Amino acid sequence: MAMTNGRQRAQVDVHLILRRGDDILLGQxxxxxxxxxxxxxxxxHGEDHEPALTTLIREAREELGITIEPGNARLVHVLHHxxxxxxxxxxxxxxxxxxxPANTEPDKCAGWQWHHLDDLPTPMIPYARQAxxxxxxxxxYSELSWPR
Incomplete structure (x- = not known):
């Protein structure tokens, strides 16, 4: 774990739960x-001097080709991993x-599909499944992989 002067430093990343009813969009x-x-x-991940919401909006535009207005994004979960x-x-x-939504990065994503929240696919990134x-x-809020 990265430490500076005995203090923990954390990487911040953003995740988009794009919902259409009870379905969410997942990419492989x-x-x-x-x-x-x-x-x-x-x-x-944010670029230098980029706040989290700006990162989310930029990533959605770059990876899905969609536009999200800041007021339409709601922080719903935080996972400390x-x-x-x-x-x-x-x-x-x-x-x-x-x-x-379109697959604008086919070199990194096999495709995007809608999945019901109660029927998530496998294999799936474990921390995303938990979140x-x-x-x-x-x-x-939840935590993952911290010693008890």
């Missing part, structure tokens, strides 16, 4: 070198957007 990873073949939410570098994963729900399960249960 390919050619990335990490968890290829697994299903995952649209996710990304212990990895080689501590991670704070922010999950935003969006139910209103402009455009039709979606906790989100569905109404939990705003």
């Amino acid at each position: 990873r390919i050619n990335t070198g990490w968890a290829d073949g697994c299903w995952h939410l649209l996710a990304g 212990l990895t080689e570098s501590s991670r704070i994963a922010l999950f935003f729900q969006v139910t209103t957007w402009t455009g039709e 979606l399960t906790d989100y569905r249960a109404g939990l705003a």
